[in-house]
Amino acid sequence: MPFSLAVTPLRLAFRDPFRIARSLEDRFAETFIVELRPQAAARSSAASDAGDGPSGLGEAFPDPYFGENTVTVPALLPGLLAVAESVDEPRETAPEALLAWLERVSVAMDAHIGGHGAAKAAIDIALHDRAAKRAGLPLHALFGLPAELPPTDFTLGIDAPAVVAERAARAAHFPALKIKVGGPSDLETLEAVRAVYSGPIRVDANTGWQPEEGARLVPELVRLGVELIEQPFPRQQLAQLRWLQERSPLPIVADESAITIEDLDGLVGVVAGVNVKLMKCGGVGAAYRMLRRARALGFKLFLGCMEETSVGIAASAAVASLVDWVDLDGNLLLAADPYTGLELDDACRWRLPAAPGLGVSRRS
Ligand SMILES: [Mg+2]
Missing domain, CATH: 3.30.390.10 (Enolase-like, N-terminal domain)
Incomplete structure:
Protein backbone atom coordinates (compact mmCIF):
# COMPACT_ATOMS: atom_id res chain seq x y z
CA MET A 1 0.00 0.00 0.00
CA PHE A 143 0.15 -7.36 20.88
CA GLY A 144 -2.12 -9.47 23.12
CA LEU A 145 -1.02 -7.44 26.16
CA PRO A 146 -3.15 -6.40 29.16
CA ALA A 147 -4.36 -2.83 29.72
CA GLU A 148 -3.18 -2.71 33.35
CA LEU A 149 0.19 -0.98 33.72
CA PRO A 150 2.62 -0.19 36.52
CA PRO A 151 2.46 3.51 37.49
CA THR A 152 4.81 5.97 35.83
CA ASP A 153 7.41 7.89 37.76
CA PHE A 154 8.02 11.60 37.15
CA THR A 155 11.40 13.05 36.13
CA LEU A 156 13.11 16.16 37.51
CA GLY A 157 16.03 17.76 35.66
CA ILE A 158 19.27 19.07 37.13
CA ASP A 159 18.98 22.38 38.97
CA ALA A 160 19.88 23.95 42.32
CA PRO A 161 18.98 21.55 45.18
CA ALA A 162 16.25 23.83 46.57
CA VAL A 163 14.70 24.20 43.12
CA VAL A 164 14.66 20.43 42.53
CA ALA A 165 13.16 19.92 46.01
CA GLU A 166 10.41 22.45 45.27
CA ARG A 167 9.56 20.56 42.06
CA ALA A 168 9.67 17.26 43.97
CA ALA A 169 7.14 18.60 46.48
CA ARG A 170 4.86 19.58 43.57
CA ALA A 171 5.22 16.05 42.11
CA ALA A 172 4.78 14.26 45.45
CA HIS A 173 1.63 12.45 44.24
CA PHE A 174 3.78 10.33 41.89
CA PRO A 175 4.62 6.92 43.40
CA ALA A 176 8.30 7.32 42.37
CA LEU A 177 10.52 10.18 41.22
CA LYS A 178 13.40 9.99 38.76
CA ILE A 179 16.07 12.55 39.61
CA LYS A 180 18.64 13.60 37.03
CA VAL A 181 22.12 13.67 38.54
CA GLY A 182 25.66 14.18 37.25
CA GLY A 183 25.53 17.87 38.16
CA PRO A 184 27.67 19.76 40.68
CA SER A 185 25.62 18.93 43.81
CA ASP A 186 24.07 15.48 43.46
CA LEU A 187 24.12 14.49 47.12
CA GLU A 188 22.74 17.84 48.30
CA THR A 189 19.98 17.56 45.68
CA LEU A 190 19.00 14.05 46.78
CA GLU A 191 19.04 15.07 50.47
CA ALA A 192 16.79 18.03 49.65
CA VAL A 193 14.38 15.82 47.68
CA ARG A 194 14.30 13.22 50.44
CA ALA A 195 13.33 15.93 52.93
CA VAL A 196 10.08 16.58 51.01
CA TYR A 197 9.34 13.22 49.34
CA SER A 198 9.03 9.80 50.95
CA GLY A 199 8.64 7.47 47.93
CA PRO A 200 11.30 5.62 45.94
CA ILE A 201 13.86 7.74 44.09
CA ARG A 202 15.47 6.61 40.83
CA VAL A 203 18.66 8.43 39.84
CA ASP A 204 19.91 8.91 36.28
CA ALA A 205 23.45 10.22 35.76
CA ASN A 206 23.24 10.17 31.93
CA THR A 207 26.93 9.06 31.75
CA GLY A 208 27.99 11.95 34.02
CA TRP A 209 29.88 10.22 36.86
CA GLN A 210 33.47 9.09 37.38
CA PRO A 211 33.91 5.55 38.77
CA GLU A 212 35.26 6.60 42.18
CA GLU A 213 32.47 9.15 42.53
CA GLY A 214 29.89 6.46 41.77
CA ALA A 215 31.37 4.03 44.30
CA ARG A 216 31.52 6.76 46.95
CA LEU A 217 27.86 7.72 46.34
CA VAL A 218 26.37 4.20 46.41
CA PRO A 219 26.15 3.89 50.26
CA GLU A 220 24.61 7.37 50.42
CA LEU A 221 22.05 6.41 47.77
CA VAL A 222 21.16 3.27 49.74
CA ARG A 223 20.71 5.41 52.87
CA LEU A 224 18.47 7.83 50.96
CA GLY A 225 16.15 5.11 49.67
CA VAL A 226 17.25 5.19 46.04
CA GLU A 227 15.77 2.32 44.04
CA LEU A 228 18.10 2.14 41.02
CA ILE A 229 21.04 3.91 39.38
CA GLU A 230 20.77 4.60 35.66
CA GLN A 231 23.78 4.90 33.34
CA PRO A 232 26.42 6.29 35.70
CA PHE A 233 29.27 6.05 33.16
CA PRO A 234 29.83 6.54 29.41
CA ARG A 235 28.14 4.21 26.95
CA GLN A 236 31.21 2.16 25.99
CA GLN A 237 32.52 1.75 29.56
CA LEU A 238 31.02 -1.67 30.20
CA ALA A 239 33.93 -2.68 32.47
CA GLN A 240 33.24 0.35 34.68
CA LEU A 241 29.52 -0.44 34.77
CA ARG A 242 30.26 -4.03 35.79
CA TRP A 243 32.74 -2.80 38.42
CA LEU A 244 30.11 -0.59 40.02
CA GLN A 245 27.35 -3.21 39.78
CA GLU A 246 29.61 -5.64 41.67
CA ARG A 247 29.90 -3.06 44.47
CA SER A 248 26.28 -1.88 44.47
CA PRO A 249 23.32 -3.51 46.20
CA LEU A 250 21.18 -1.26 43.98
CA PRO A 251 20.51 -2.31 40.40
CA ILE A 252 22.53 -0.46 37.77
CA VAL A 253 20.37 0.17 34.69
CA ALA A 254 21.88 0.65 31.22
CA ASP A 255 20.22 3.32 29.09
CA GLU A 256 22.77 4.94 26.74
CA SER A 257 24.53 1.51 26.62
CA ALA A 258 21.30 -0.30 25.66
CA ILE A 259 20.16 1.19 22.36
CA THR A 260 18.80 -1.81 20.42
CA ILE A 261 18.22 -5.52 20.91
CA GLU A 262 21.75 -6.07 19.56
CA ASP A 263 23.22 -4.51 22.71
CA LEU A 264 21.56 -6.91 25.17
CA ASP A 265 23.90 -9.92 25.02
CA GLY A 266 26.91 -7.72 25.81
CA LEU A 267 25.21 -6.39 28.95
CA VAL A 268 24.56 -9.79 30.53
CA GLY A 269 26.61 -9.98 33.74
CA VAL A 270 27.39 -6.25 33.45
CA VAL A 271 24.24 -4.53 34.72
CA ALA A 272 21.05 -5.74 36.40
CA GLY A 273 18.63 -3.77 34.26
CA VAL A 274 18.07 -2.09 30.90
CA ASN A 275 16.06 0.95 29.92
CA VAL A 276 14.26 0.38 26.61
CA LYS A 277 12.98 3.37 24.62
CA LEU A 278 11.07 3.36 21.35
CA MET A 279 13.13 6.30 20.04
CA LYS A 280 16.39 4.38 20.55
CA CYS A 281 15.42 0.97 19.24
CA GLY A 282 13.21 1.96 16.30
CA GLY A 283 9.60 1.87 17.42
CA VAL A 284 7.00 -0.06 19.35
CA GLY A 285 7.50 -3.37 17.53
CA ALA A 286 11.26 -3.19 18.09
CA ALA A 287 10.66 -2.31 21.75
CA TYR A 288 8.28 -5.26 22.19
CA ARG A 289 10.92 -7.66 20.83
CA MET A 290 13.74 -6.03 22.83
CA LEU A 291 11.74 -6.20 26.08
CA ARG A 292 10.90 -9.87 25.59
CA ARG A 293 14.51 -10.71 24.78
CA ALA A 294 15.78 -8.69 27.76
CA ARG A 295 13.36 -10.47 30.08
CA ALA A 296 14.50 -13.85 28.76
CA LEU A 297 18.11 -12.82 29.50
CA GLY A 298 17.17 -12.04 33.12
CA PHE A 299 17.28 -8.23 33.12
CA LYS A 300 15.03 -6.03 35.20
CA LEU A 301 13.11 -3.85 32.76
CA PHE A 302 12.68 -0.10 32.66
CA LEU A 303 10.60 1.51 29.90
CA GLY A 304 11.64 5.09 29.25
CA CYS A 305 10.98 7.87 26.76
CA MET A 306 12.35 11.11 25.36
CA GLU A 307 10.26 14.26 25.71
CA GLU A 308 7.59 13.11 23.29
CA THR A 309 3.96 14.17 22.95
CA SER A 310 1.14 11.76 23.80
CA VAL A 311 1.64 10.11 20.39
CA GLY A 312 4.98 8.58 21.37
CA ILE A 313 3.91 8.04 24.98
CA ALA A 314 0.73 6.17 23.91
CA ALA A 315 2.81 3.89 21.68
CA SER A 316 5.19 3.22 24.59
CA ALA A 317 2.35 2.67 27.04
CA ALA A 318 0.98 -0.09 24.80
CA VAL A 319 3.93 -2.33 25.82
CA ALA A 320 4.40 -0.98 29.37
CA SER A 321 2.71 -3.98 30.98
CA LEU A 322 5.90 -5.95 30.18
CA VAL A 323 8.18 -3.97 32.50
CA ASP A 324 9.09 -3.56 36.17
CA TRP A 325 9.52 0.21 36.15
CA VAL A 326 7.72 2.76 33.96
CA ASP A 327 9.16 6.18 33.14
CA LEU A 328 6.66 7.47 30.58
CA ASP A 329 6.36 11.13 31.45
CA GLY A 330 7.70 12.96 28.38
CA ASN A 331 4.32 14.50 27.57
CA LEU A 332 3.92 15.56 31.22
CA LEU A 333 7.17 17.54 31.01
CA LEU A 334 5.75 19.68 28.19
CA ALA A 335 3.99 22.96 28.94
CA ALA A 336 1.21 21.98 26.49
CA ASP A 337 0.89 18.52 24.94
CA PRO A 338 -0.74 19.08 21.52
CA TYR A 339 -2.28 15.58 21.57
CA THR A 340 -5.03 14.20 23.75
CA GLY A 341 -6.55 10.80 24.57
CA LEU A 342 -4.15 9.40 27.15
CA GLU A 343 -5.02 10.01 30.80
CA LEU A 344 -3.35 9.20 34.12
CA ASP A 345 -5.52 7.55 36.76
CA ASP A 346 -5.35 8.51 40.45
CA ALA A 347 -2.45 6.09 40.99
CA CYS A 348 -0.42 7.65 38.11
CA ARG A 349 -1.02 4.69 35.80
CA TRP A 350 -1.63 5.50 32.14
CA ARG A 351 -5.18 4.51 31.30
CA LEU A 352 -4.85 2.92 27.89
CA PRO A 353 -7.44 4.13 25.38
CA ALA A 354 -10.22 1.69 24.44
CA ALA A 355 -10.40 3.06 20.88
CA PRO A 356 -8.63 1.12 18.11
CA GLY A 357 -5.01 2.09 17.38
CA LEU A 358 -3.05 4.54 19.54
CA GLY A 359 -6.25 6.27 20.65
CA VAL A 360 -4.75 9.77 20.60
CA SER A 361 -5.69 12.75 18.45
CA ARG A 362 -4.69 16.34 17.91
CA ARG A 363 -6.10 18.63 20.59
CA SER A 364 -8.64 20.94 18.96
MG1 LIG B 1 18.39 7.74 31.06
Missing part, protein backbone atom coordinates in the same frame (compact mmCIF):
# COMPACT_ATOMS: atom_id res chain seq x y z
CA PRO A 2 1.47 3.41 -0.96
CA PHE A 3 1.09 6.13 1.65
CA SER A 4 1.32 9.87 1.59
CA LEU A 5 3.70 11.21 4.23
CA ALA A 6 2.89 14.33 6.25
CA VAL A 7 5.65 15.46 8.61
CA THR A 8 4.93 18.16 11.20
CA PRO A 9 7.90 19.55 13.14
CA LEU A 10 7.01 20.77 16.62
CA ARG A 11 9.05 22.95 18.98
CA LEU A 12 7.41 22.64 22.38
CA ALA A 13 8.22 24.50 25.58
CA PHE A 14 8.99 22.52 28.73
CA ARG A 15 6.89 23.10 31.84
CA ASP A 16 10.10 23.53 33.88
CA PRO A 17 13.66 23.83 32.54
CA PHE A 18 14.81 20.27 31.83
CA ARG A 19 18.57 19.82 32.10
CA ILE A 20 20.49 16.53 32.10
CA ALA A 21 24.19 15.74 32.60
CA ARG A 22 25.10 15.46 28.90
CA SER A 23 22.95 18.18 27.35
CA LEU A 24 22.71 21.95 27.62
CA GLU A 25 19.38 22.27 25.80
CA ASP A 26 16.74 22.59 28.45
CA ARG A 27 13.93 24.88 27.31
CA PHE A 28 12.35 23.28 24.24
CA ALA A 29 11.56 19.80 23.02
CA GLU A 30 11.90 19.35 19.25
CA THR A 31 9.89 16.49 17.84
CA PHE A 32 8.18 15.38 14.62
CA ILE A 33 4.65 14.08 14.17
CA VAL A 34 4.21 11.83 11.15
CA GLU A 35 0.93 10.91 9.50
CA LEU A 36 0.72 8.15 6.91
CA ARG A 37 -2.39 8.16 4.74
CA PRO A 38 -3.27 5.47 2.24
CA GLN A 39 -2.60 7.28 -1.01
CA ALA A 40 -5.95 6.82 -2.68
CA ALA A 41 -7.61 8.34 0.37
CA ALA A 42 -5.11 11.20 0.36
CA ARG A 43 -6.13 12.08 -3.21
CA SER A 44 -9.75 12.46 -2.20
CA SER A 45 -10.67 15.71 -0.51
CA ALA A 46 -12.92 13.71 1.79
CA ALA A 47 -9.87 11.61 2.78
CA SER A 48 -12.21 9.04 4.20
CA ASP A 49 -11.03 5.88 5.91
CA ALA A 50 -13.14 3.81 3.53
CA GLY A 51 -11.50 1.66 0.88
CA ASP A 52 -7.81 1.92 1.68
CA GLY A 53 -8.35 1.75 5.40
CA PRO A 54 -7.24 4.03 8.19
CA SER A 55 -4.30 6.41 8.37
CA GLY A 56 -1.60 6.08 11.03
CA LEU A 57 0.03 8.52 13.43
CA GLY A 58 3.66 8.29 14.55
CA GLU A 59 6.34 10.38 16.21
CA ALA A 60 10.11 10.84 15.96
CA PHE A 61 11.94 12.57 18.81
CA PRO A 62 15.58 12.86 17.70
CA ASP A 63 18.35 12.89 20.31
CA PRO A 64 21.68 14.21 18.97
CA TYR A 65 23.48 11.88 21.39
CA PHE A 66 22.25 8.95 19.26
CA GLY A 67 23.21 10.64 15.97
CA GLU A 68 19.81 12.10 15.11
CA ASN A 69 18.61 15.68 14.87
CA THR A 70 16.04 17.96 13.27
CA VAL A 71 17.83 17.61 9.90
CA THR A 72 18.34 13.83 9.77
CA VAL A 73 14.76 12.85 10.67
CA PRO A 74 12.91 14.65 7.85
CA ALA A 75 15.72 13.73 5.44
CA LEU A 76 15.40 10.00 6.17
CA LEU A 77 11.63 9.60 6.46
CA PRO A 78 10.78 9.37 2.72
CA GLY A 79 13.39 6.65 2.17
CA LEU A 80 12.27 4.69 5.22
CA LEU A 81 8.66 4.92 4.06
CA ALA A 82 9.64 3.64 0.60
CA VAL A 83 11.33 0.66 2.28
CA ALA A 84 8.21 0.02 4.37
CA GLU A 85 5.96 0.23 1.29
CA SER A 86 8.09 -2.37 -0.46
CA VAL A 87 6.99 -4.97 2.12
CA ASP A 88 3.53 -6.22 1.12
CA GLU A 89 0.86 -5.42 3.67
CA PRO A 90 -1.45 -8.38 4.35
CA ARG A 91 -5.07 -8.06 3.25
CA GLU A 92 -6.20 -10.02 6.29
CA THR A 93 -6.51 -8.31 9.65
CA ALA A 94 -5.61 -11.11 12.08
CA PRO A 95 -3.13 -9.74 14.68
CA GLU A 96 -0.53 -12.47 13.93
CA ALA A 97 -0.48 -11.58 10.22
CA LEU A 98 -0.27 -7.85 10.92
CA LEU A 99 2.51 -8.26 13.53
CA ALA A 100 4.51 -10.52 11.20
CA TRP A 101 4.26 -7.85 8.48
CA LEU A 102 5.25 -5.07 10.89
CA GLU A 103 8.31 -7.09 11.95
CA ARG A 104 9.32 -7.58 8.31
CA VAL A 105 9.03 -3.81 7.80
CA SER A 106 11.23 -3.23 10.84
CA VAL A 107 13.86 -5.69 9.59
CA ALA A 108 13.81 -4.00 6.16
CA MET A 109 14.28 -0.53 7.69
CA ASP A 110 17.23 -1.84 9.76
CA ALA A 111 18.77 -3.32 6.60
CA HIS A 112 18.28 0.03 4.81
CA ILE A 113 20.22 2.05 7.42
CA GLY A 114 21.73 1.40 10.86
CA GLY A 115 20.81 3.50 13.88
CA HIS A 116 18.29 6.34 13.45
CA GLY A 117 15.84 4.75 15.88
CA ALA A 118 13.64 7.85 16.13
CA ALA A 119 13.11 8.19 12.37
CA LYS A 120 12.32 4.46 12.16
CA ALA A 121 10.03 4.76 15.18
CA ALA A 122 7.89 7.38 13.42
CA ILE A 123 7.16 4.98 10.52
CA ASP A 124 6.88 1.95 12.82
CA ILE A 125 4.44 3.63 15.22
CA ALA A 126 2.28 5.00 12.39
CA LEU A 127 2.05 1.56 10.76
CA HIS A 128 1.21 -0.03 14.13
CA ASP A 129 -1.51 2.60 14.65
CA ARG A 130 -2.96 1.76 11.23
CA ALA A 131 -2.63 -2.01 11.77
CA ALA A 132 -4.38 -1.89 15.16
CA LYS A 133 -7.16 0.25 13.65
CA ARG A 134 -7.57 -2.28 10.83
CA ALA A 135 -7.80 -5.07 13.41
CA GLY A 136 -10.31 -3.01 15.42
CA LEU A 137 -8.10 -3.24 18.52
CA PRO A 138 -6.31 -0.80 20.81
CA LEU A 139 -2.57 -1.18 20.23
CA HIS A 140 -1.82 -3.12 23.42
CA ALA A 141 -4.48 -5.66 22.42
CA LEU A 142 -2.91 -6.07 18.96
